[in-house]
Amino acid sequence: MRRLPIRSSGIARRRAVGAVAVAVLCTGGVVAVPASATASGTTPRPAPATAPAEPSPTLDDGLALTPPMGFNNWNSTHCSADFDETMVKGIADLFVDKGLKDAGYRYVNLDDCWALSARDANGKLVPDPARFPNGIKAVADYVHSKGLKLGIYTSAGTKTCSDVGFPGALGHEYSDAQQFADWGVDYLKYDNCNNQGVDAKQRYTTMRDALRATGRPIVYSICEWGQNKPWEWASGLGQLWRTTGDISDSWGSMVSLMKQNLPLAQYAGPGHWNDPDMLEVGNGGMTDTEYRTHFSMWSVMASPLLIGTDLRTASDTTYDILSNRDVIAVDQDPLGKQGTVVSSDGGRWVVSKEMKDGSRAVALFNETGSAQRIATTAKAVGLPSAPAYVARDLWRHTNAHTAGTLAATVPAHGTVLLRVAADAKWAAYPPAAELGLDEGVFIEPGASAKVSGTFANLGRTPARDVTVSLSGPAGKNWKVKADGPTKAPVVQGGRSLRTRWTVSAPAGSATGSYDLTLRATYRSPQGTKITSAAPVTAAVATAPPSGTSALGDLPWLSAANGYGPVERNTSNGESAAGDGNPLTVGDVVYAKGLGVHAASSVDFYAARTCEQVTAQVGVDDEKDTKGTVTFEVWADDRKVASTGVLTNSDAPQALSADVTGAQVVRLVATDGGDGVDSDHADWGDAQLTC
Template sequence: MRRLPTRSTGGVRRRIVGALAVTVLGLGGLAAVPASAAAPTAAVASTRPTSAASPALDDGLALTPPMGFNNWNSTHCRADFNESMVKGIADLFVAKGLKDAGYQYVNLDDCWALPTRDANGKLVPDPVRFPNGIKGVADYVHSKGLKLGIYTSAGTKTCDSAGFPGGLGHEYSDAQQFADWGVDYLKYDNCNNQGVDAVQRYTTMRDALRATGRPIVYSICEWGQNKPWEWAAGIGQLWRTTGDISDSWGSMLSLMKKNLPLAPYAGPGHWNDPDMLEVGNGGMTDAEYRTHFSMWSVMASPLLIGTDLRKASQETYDILSNRDVIAVDQDPLGKQGSVVSSAGGRWVVSKEMKDGSRAVALFNESGSAQRIATTAKAVGLPSADAYVARDLWQHKNYNTAGTLAATVPAHGTLLLRVAADPKWAAYPPAAEVGLDGGAFVEPGVSTKVPGTFTNLGRNAALDVSVSLSGPEGKGWIVQPTGPTRASVVPGGTSLHTTWTVSAPAGTATGSYDLALRATYRSPQGTKVTSTVPVTASVATAPPSGTSSLGDLPWLSTANGYGPVERNTSNGEDAAGDGHPITIGAVVYAKGLGVHAPSSVDYYAARSCERVTAQVGVDDEKGTKGTVAFEVWADDRLVASTGTLTNSDAAKAVSADVTGAQIVRLVVTDGGDGVDSDHADWADAQLTC
C-alpha cells in the first residue's frame, strides 16, 4: 500500500464511514455488528463509460483476477518484512490450502532494496532482509509451485519515506533484473514521478517487461488519478482505480463505491483494482471482512491477502479460503458485477457468470439492519418456474420462486449464486425472517415488536416455529403476543408474529443484541434452522421544544477520523482534542465537529419536525477541505447542501423531518477524497 506524498499528515488520510437482521437462504453466518450508522446512499445506476477503454493485451496473462499475498498492509517497512516471512507465507499457502484455493502470487512490496543503486546503476536487494537475494527467494517460492511478485515505482524513488530507488529512467535495466531473478509479477507505483506523463511512464515499463521475454503480470498502481481504466488495458493486466485502502470500514466502503461504476472496463486480462485485502488485520469485524471479501469478488477484483498469515485466526483463513466466493471472483467469463440498485444503502449487485447463473450480493451499507430485496428478473436471469439460490457463506442451496430477499445486518452481505434449475424441488424453500420496521425500545416501557416469516420458495415450509429472546442476564422481558407457529406456510405467504419487548428502567442508550430463531422443514423432510442476530436500539424520545444536537444523546456515530466531537471541531484523532467551532472566522458555541465521511444518528420517536444548522468546513485546516452535508429522515433525503469548500461561508440548512423515527446527519467528501475534510454542524438544533 502506497502513500501519496502530497497528502498532509495527521488525520487527513484516514477514511471511515462509517438491527433486525437476517435470514434468508440460511443467513446464519452473518453476525450482527455494533450499529455505527453509515449514510444512506441515493440510488446508483449501473454507470456506463463516456469513452471507450483501450484494447486489452493479448498475452494470455491474468485471464482471471490475480490471487496472492502482499506484505504491505501488515508489515509496511518493519524489520519483520524479510526472507523468512516471505518463505513462511509460501509455506502457509501450501499447508493451509490457499494454493489449492487459487492463490499463487507471493508479492514483495516496498523496502526490499538498498537505498542506492550500485556502481553500475543496478538495484541491490537489502542483504539483511534478503541474505539470499531476490533470486533465492524466487527459487524457494517457485519450488512450492507458486509465483513471486516485486515492487517499484514509476518515479525516481519509491513511496516509502526512506525513498528507495524508483524505476523512472531505469526501466529496461530494472525489468531485466526482475526477469533474471525469476519475478512473475510487478507492482509499479506512482510516487516521485517528476510530472512525467502517466501513460508514457507506464508504457515504457510495459515495453521493458516485454523486452525481457519473461511473462510478468504488470500491475499499474497509479491510484486512478488519470483514469487508467480508459487507457491501461493495452499496457498492463490490472490498474488501481482508487487511492490506498486502510483497515477500516469507511476506507473499504469508499473504495468499493469508486470501483463499482467501472464494471464495463474489466475483463479477462484487464482488471479494475480497488487495492489489496485487509481481511484479518483487526480494524473491522468478521462480518465486515466477509462483506469486504464478498464485494471484492463480485467486482472481479484481484484478491491479494494483506494480513500476516503467520498470525491469522481460523476465521480469517475461513474467509480467505471460501471456494464458493472465490469461484465468483475467478469466473472465466470475467464480468465485473454491476449495480442493480442502491437506494438507502441497500445495495444489490449482480455478476453474470459463464454458466448463465448470477452471483448476487445483497449488501447493507448502513449501521442498522435493513430488508434488501430484488428478483431473479432484475438481476438478469431468464423466466423460470423456480430457481436455486446457493448461499455462498453457508454453502447451502434453497429454492425460490424468484424473490431474493433478506433482512441483512448492519454492514453485512448476503452473497448468493442463483440459477434457473428444473431440479429446484430437491432443495428446501428459501425463507426470510426479520423484525418489521426496527426495534426501538424506551427503558422501562413495553414496546410492541412485529416480525414476519416469509416463505420465498415454490413449495411449502412445514412445522414453522419462530422465537425471539433478549440479551441474557440483562433483565429484559420478551413475550409473544401473537402466533409463533404454523403447520404449513405455503410458498409466497407469511407467518406474522408479534412480541412485546421491555428493557429495564435505567438501561443505557445503545444497541443490544436479541436472537431471532426460525425452524422449518421442507416437504422432503430437510430441516432448516436459522438463528438470526437482531438488534434492539434503546433510546429515549427527545424533549419537547428545541434542543441543541450537541447536547442530545445520539444512537450511533461513524466518523472519518477520530470521534464525533460535541460542541467543538473535530480536531485530530483523540477524543476532546477539538477547538471552538469556526467557519469563515465565525465562532459557534454549540454543534457537532466531524470528519468526512461521517454519520450521526438521533432517535426522533416520530415526534420531531425540523433540523436546522449552519454548516461548513472548519477553519482549523487552513485552506483545505471539500465536503457536502445531508439530512436524512429515516431513508428519505430531506436536505443537501452540495459541495462546500473552506472558502465558503457557513450555509444555513433547514430540513423537515416530520414523522421520522431516525434523523441522520451525514457528511460526504464532496467527491474528491477526504483530505482535511473537517466539517461542522454549527448551531445544530432539533425541534420536537
C-alpha cells in the same frame, strides 16, 4: 497512494485518507418477501453527461486471465522491521499449510522498503542486506519451490513513496526490469510517487516495454491511483490498474473505494482488471461482518484479491473469510465480468455479477447502521424467466429455491451473497424464507415496545411445522411475550405467518444497542429441518428533551466514521479520540457541533417528537486545500435535506431539515463522489428541536 503511520513533508506528503495517514497516493441467510415485492432505487451516482470512453485494446499475453490473488505486506507491516526474508518465506509456507494455495492464492508480493536507499556504482538496485541477506533471487527460488509466484514493488518516479524514498525506476526502466526478471520476479506493482510531472501514459508505457524486453512473463500492476483514468488507456499496458487512492482499515475508506470502482464495470475483463486496492481483512479496524462485506464486494467487482494482513498472526475467522471458496469462485469466474449496480436506495445495495455458467452472483449489501430488508428479483438481476430458481448463500453454504424474489434481512454493514440460477431441479431444495421484524425496536428504560414480524415462504413448495421465536439479550433480564400465534402447521408458497410481540427492557437499562434473537425453524416437503435467524437490534434510548438541544451534547444511537471516531464539539482531527480542534469553517468557529470524516453517519433517537434539525456545515479549515463533502439529513428512510457538494473553499452553508414524526434522525456526510481524501466535515452549531 502509500499509507504510512506518520506524517512527512515534500513530494510524498501524507494526508488523511480513511483510517491512517497516507502519502500522495498508492502503496443472515436467504430470505423471501411477498411475491409482489420488487427492487427499486438509484445507482450510486448520476450518469455522466457524455458517453464513457471505450476501453483501450487489451494485451494478448495470457497473463491474469482471472484477477490476481495473493499477498502484499504493506497494509500490515509498512516499512517495519517485521518485513524481511523470514516473513516472506513464512507467508509462502502458510499459503500451502493453511490451504490458501489450494484456494487459488498464488502471488507473494514485496512492497516498498526492500531495497537500499541508493543504487550501486553500476546503477543497479541493491536489496537491503538486513532484510534480505540472501538477496531477492533466493527468496523467489523459495517461493517458486512452493508452487507460488513472487511479486516486487517500485515507483514510476525518481523515488518510491516511503519516507526514506528508495530508488524509483524513472530513467532506469530497462535495467530495473531486467534485474527483476533475472531474480525470477513474476509480478510488478508500479507506483506513482515522485514522478517529476512526466506524463503518466509515457511512464507506464516505458515500463511495459521494458518488461516485454526481458522475455519473462511478469504481471504488471499499474498503481497510478486513478488520477488519469487509467481504465481508459491502460489495458494495452498492464493486467490491472488502480482505480482509487489507497485503502485503509476502516469502514468509510472501504465503502468509498467500492463506490468509486463500481461504475467502471465495462472496463474489466480477462487480463485487464479494475483494482480498488488490496484487502484489509484481518487487520482489526473493522468488524468480522464488515470484513465479509469487504471480501464479498471485492469478489463481486472481480477485483484482485491481495491479502493485506500478517498471516502469521491471523485468526481462524480471518482465514475462514479469506479461504471461502464459494466467494472466491465469484471473483475468479472465467467470464471475467465485473458486477453492476441494480439498486442502491437508502444504502440498501443490490449488485449483480454475470457468471460463465449463466448464474448470477447477487450481493445484498447494507451500507446503513441498522439491520435492513433488502430485496430484488431474478428478473432484475438478469436471469431468464423460469418456474423457480436455486439460490446458494455463499457464506452459510446452504441452498434454497425461490419463485423469483431474492431478499434478506441484512445486518448493519453486512452483505448476503447469493449465487442464483434457473434450475430444473429446484423442487429438490427447501423453500427460501424471509424472517424479520417490520421495523426497528426502540425502548425506553423500564418500558415496553410492541413489535411485529413476518415469516414468509418465498418458494413454490410448502414450509411445514413452522415455529418462530424471539428472545432478549442473554443475561439482561429482558422480557419477551408473544401476543399471538408463533406456530403454523404449514405455510404455503407465497404466504406468510405474522407474529406479534411485547418486548420489555428492565428499569435502569443503559442506553445503547442490544442484540435480540429472532429465529425460525421449519421443514421442507422432504422432511429436511431448516433453521434460520435474522439480525435484530433493540435500541434502549430516552426521548430528547423538549425545546432545542445541541446535537453535540445528545447521546447517539450509532455512529460510523471514515477516519477516527466522530468527535463531539470539536473537528475530526486525526485518528485518535479527542484529538480534534475547534470546529472551524471559512474562519468561522463553532463552539458546538459534530466533527466527522466522510463517509460518516450518526443516528439520533427522535421518538417521533421532534420537528427540525439545523446546522452550519462545511469542510473544516484544518484541511486547507482539499476535501469535498455532501451533507444530508435523513428522517428514518427519507432524505429530507442535502447540501450538494461543498469544498474547502466554500463558506459555511446553513442547513435546515423538517424531521417531523421521525423515529430516527440521521446525519450523513458523503465523500462527494471523489473519494475520502481530506474530507473532514463539520456539523457546526447542529441543533435538534423537539
